[in-house]
Amino acid sequence: MDTSAKVPAFWNRFTENMYLRNSITAKVRISDRSMFRFGRVGSSEGLPEITRASGLPSDYLVTLQLKAIPFLEQFLGAKKVASGFYPIGGVSVLNLQERPAILLPNPFDTLVLHVTQSALDEIAYAHKIPRVDQLVWPHGHLDPVVYHLGQTLVASLDQPNHTSKVFLDHILHALNCHIVSSYGGLRISTPRSRGGLSPLQMRRATEFLEAHLDGNINLDQVARVCDLSVSHFARAFRQTFRRPPYRWLIERRVARAKDLIATSHLPLAQIAIQSGFSDQGALNRSFKRIIGLPPGKWRGETTRGRRGSGS
Secondary structure (H helix, E strand, O other): OOOOOOOOHHHHHHHHHOOOOOOOOEEEEEOHHHOOOEEEEEEOOOOOOOEEOOOOOOOEEEEEEOOOEEEEEEEEOOEEEEEEEEOOOEEEEEEHHHOEEEEOOOOEEEEEEEEOHHHHHHHHHHOOOOOOOOOOOOOOEEOHHHHHHHHHHHHHHHOHHHOOHHHHHHHHHHHHHHHHHHHOOOOOOOOOOOOOOOHHHHHHHHHHHHOOOOOOOOHHHHHHHOOOOHHHHHHHHHHHHOOOHHHHHHHHHHHHHHHHHHHOOOOHHHHHHHOOOOOHHHHHHHHHHHHOOOHHHHHHHHHHHHHHOOO
């Protein structure tokens, strides 16, 4: 596995049951920036025999095919529930309590989400809807929402240092809300009467985020500072600031960079790091999107403007 952090037992069991551990044809990457809630697994030769997943009884696996598979068979216990061609974007939802198994003799490339019942329960509680007892989705059918959000998760595995934990948590929370709604059959609505953050919570959240502009914190950590669940905090923060926490972070990074550019002669690469960006390229992209100009050009125009005014 391409991670230096300690991998939870769930993923160790998963890779062992899938015959991926120590396989020279397998490739496994687990995101340690998201508390190991997703990973990308694949093999250039397929799997040698039928596999069986394992985990906590209330866990789910949501799989997204990143590469078309000519043929596979899926089982729940001894019952075959699907077989045949799986397209790019094909999604399956597997309840580990039903002892899922798979026959996969062909090469594959799959994004795997580890979804716990507790995460689904938190969303249900926060939105005051019934608890989700079962997730249902036709095996291998397309889901554009999972596919597009899944691409963001895949990109974060390719460039982990360019993706903040807060942003990943935002994507995973959005996926879990979609799963509750589309696979659990429950409608999630956001009551307009529900208030935002209190003044004390606003101060605590913004001070905590300001202290971690690099985004190397989990959304759960920020929510705990405000004594709220992740679902409640995410909704209340958006209602208060009209943007999600990760976007607020990016805007604050740009504001800090803008101040350093205007008041110092530091190189842009150094300003990027001091502002919480992973590198100068990340600064350039966010700065241009928000300010309208690349930071180098903005610095030049600002300098000329000061000279023209005689300052």
